[in-house]
Amino acid sequence: MDRSEIRKWLTTDDPTELATLWRMADEARRRCVGDAVYLRGLVEFSNQCDRKCTYCGVRAGADVPRYRMTGQAIVDCARRAAASDCGTVVLQSGEDPDLTAEWLADIIHRIKSETGQAVTLSVGERSDDELALWRQAGADRYLLRFETSDPVLYQRVHPPRPQESRNRFDVLASLRRMDYEVGSGVMVGLPGQTFDTLANDLAMFAELDLDMIGVGPYVEHPATPMGADREAFAAPAGHQVPADQETALKVVALTRLVCPDTNIPATTALATLDFAAGYEAALGRGANVIMVNMTPTDFRRLYEIYPAKACMRETADFHVKLKRRITSVGRTVGAGRGDSPRRETRIAARSEA
Ligand code: SAH
Helix, strand or coil: CCHHHHHHHHHCCCHHHHHHHHHHHHHHHHHHHCCEEEEEEEEEEECCCCCCCCCCCCCCCCCCCCCECCHHHHHHHHHHHHHCCCCEEEEEECCCCCCCHHHHHHHHHHHHHHHCCEEEEECCCCCHHHHHHHHHHCCCEEECCCECCCHHHHHHHCCCCCCCCCCHHHHHHHHHHCCCEEEEEEEECCCCCEHHHHHHHHHHHHHHCCCEEEEEECCCCCCCHHHHCHHHHCCCCCCECCCCHHHHHHHHHHHHHHCCCCECEECHHHHHHCCCCHHHHHHCCCCCEEEEECCCHHHHCCCCCCCCCHHHHCCCCHHHHHHHHHHHCCCEECCCCCCCHHHHHHHHHHHHC
């Protein structure tokens, strides 16, 4: 699918055409990754951050109490995740300047030896030495959304650290070299994002040959520069992508069509717009993964990258209900790690060559 076709789908609101898009995405999902929905246990282990992303509620300087969980508490969350059928644990944090590579390597090592789960990291832009150390310690996957393929918009929403020339695409290239499963993605409806930009983002997913792609609607946080002055960031009327559920679902569906054998989560941001049926909507339009929040509630409250996150409304037995919701839409709960089928294909191609 080329950019102009992607763009056409992004701007259609014809119900018959959309029904076709949903059907094509669901068929591609069934054919390329099957019916299993893999659960990942998400641990938001630190909200310390030295970056100033204009969209994010835990950006440096935001008025929010800061925390970093202890290694033991993180490993305990991973164990709880394993007991809830999560074959993967995702360790996510702000870009925490005081997090040492050795500390995290030790936690990765402990989780790998105690639970055998796959470990995914989502801790922002780090040096090659750190990424290599974590890979050696057993980390399997890394999530780093490039947020937008438009370099001007990127600079505006994600100011670089002083003197830093390395950007997120450089980090993604390093991760690929180190043989991580590489995940990325964008927000849908980010102020300043045009339909052309978003079509380029989708084309970029294919170019990067990603193993995992997370897309969710931008959710405004009032206590951020972007939330305080949306108009100052927005693209001209008619060009600005809306941050609504339908548009985000179109992007999920198109992502499945451009990257058919990649893992695609039904994201928390989508569930935030539709708590009752957001996950089902995404599962029916290409998604095959769900992240279950395993962060202790006291910390979860403080990891407020945007307000009213769906996970704040979840009860302690949420994962039990979630499994029922998955089977009620005709899918199965995946057993095991749920590795990227894309990566397997890539490795097979490499060994044939
Ligand atoms: N510090 C890590 C993890 C960030 S949180 C990193 O920078 O990679 C994970 C993702 O949440 C971000 O990549 C971003 O795409 C998304 N996010 C942040 N703020 C958001 C908002 N206001 N609305 C929707 N998604 C948001």
